[in-house]
Amino acid sequence: MGLVCEAIESRGIPTVTLAMERGVPAPRVARVSFPYNLPMGEPGDKEGHRRVALAALGLLHELEGPAELDI
Numbered sequence: 001m002g003l004v005c006e007a008i009e010s011r012g013i014p015t016v017t018l019a020m021e022r023g024v025p026a027p028r029v030a031r032v033s034f035p036y037n038l039p040m041g042e043p044g045d046k047e048g049h050r051r052v053a054l055a056a057l058g059l060l061h062e063l064e065g066p067a068e069l070d071i
Contacts, residue, residue, distance in 0.1 A: 002026040016056045022068065029068040030056040 002025035005015040009027050017026040018039040032052060034041050041048040055071040063069075 014060050016059050018052070018056060019068075024068070027066045028059055028063055030059055030071045031068060032071060 001017055005017055005026045005028075008015050014028065015026070016028045016030050017024060019026075019029050019031050020034060020036055020039065022031065030052075032039055032041075040052050052071065059067075059069065059071070
């Protein structure tokens with residue numbers, strides 16, 4: 001995933017990767033506390049999915065370079 005993100009970012013398009021663990025090699029990583037295979041939370045939790053998506057997208061404005069944050 002990191003290689004894809006780096007290729008996209010090299011063209012001037014910022015990316016955010018959702019991850020469940022530390023040390024994911026991507027430019028901007030939003031760490032979530034959900035189980036594997038559920039990066040946006042439990043199925044059917046529309047409001048929870050919305051919160052995760054908005055928090056991840058918010059990192060595009062907050063971070064100007066590579067970073068890894070908990071959301």
